[in-house]
Amino acid sequence: MSEISFESGKIVSGLLSNYQLVKTSGVMAVDKRIRFLIAQLFTSENIEINAEAFKETVTLFKKQLGFFNTLDGNTRASLAGLLQVNGQNDAETVKRLIDHYELLIESGFKRTNFTYFGAYLLLRADNPRRVAERAKAIYVCLRKQHPFLTGAEDVTSAVLLAQLDTPLSPEKLTEINEYYFTEFNRAGFRRSDSLQFLAATSTLIFMEKDAEHVKKVIALAEELDRASVKVRPIHYATLGILAYVRDSVELDASFFDLIEAMREDAGLRWNREFSTAMALSLYTEDQARNMTKEQVESLMVSIHVLIAIERAAAASAAAAASAATAASSGS
Structure with missing residues (x-):
């Protein structure tokens, strides 16, 4: 990671420059939010994206998956960006990710x-099959608590929790998760997939019910509100990470x-x-550079991956909803 001087003008310039490189890379059918997400990934690392390598990574997915698959352009581009910024954009890693996707399907998740995104998180697992099976058990517990809210988006939360090195049962983990979900909801955070991800992130970090963490997240949200910065669900997970770092x-x-x-x-x-x-994301990642050794070691996944996974899932869902609305209007 290159050191980044946190100067607003420099960051905005880098973000817009990387966005243009993504936009003109030749990778088509990608929502504007996803292009900015990818640009943000590289800007936070003080790196200029290699547009040619980005397009080649996207092409690797197309070649290995063939024509008939569920992977849309937004998700494909998001995954390519994540792999590239972490130096994993080779054919072997892309194949492993696709294999992990099939593992999750075998474990009971939908296509x-x-x-x-869950398959991407499995790349770091020592025993992907065991983690996939445990993730399904956790997902079932989450769904029991929120049958109408828990959906396909929550596979990432389940996989994150499944990778914890803990003897806690799926039931106990989801009990802790529910504590965070309930406490944040009482404080005014809207019931949503983003709130589920905030709860999962909090569980991931602490593996116990931590009332002080809840207070810090709420305090940050209140400060933003006082500064006329409206907190929306898309900001929840980042606020949770910021409160930790x-x-x-x-x-x-x-x-x-x-x-x-x-x-x-x-x-x-x-x-x-x-x-x-x-x-918020760029600021949080800058603040994360000041984490203690203990804080770094307690995080199972890097800060920018946590943020990017949640943001990409939210942006992909928004893009899909926009496309559905446009199609409905057209008909």
């Missing part, structure tokens, strides 16, 4: 785009400078909710 619940001037810079730039004014999400 959806979200299952591919930052000692203070007060956001410093650099964050608000970045928010202002994004609001002033014509290329980023198209969606305030999403640009706020990017600002």
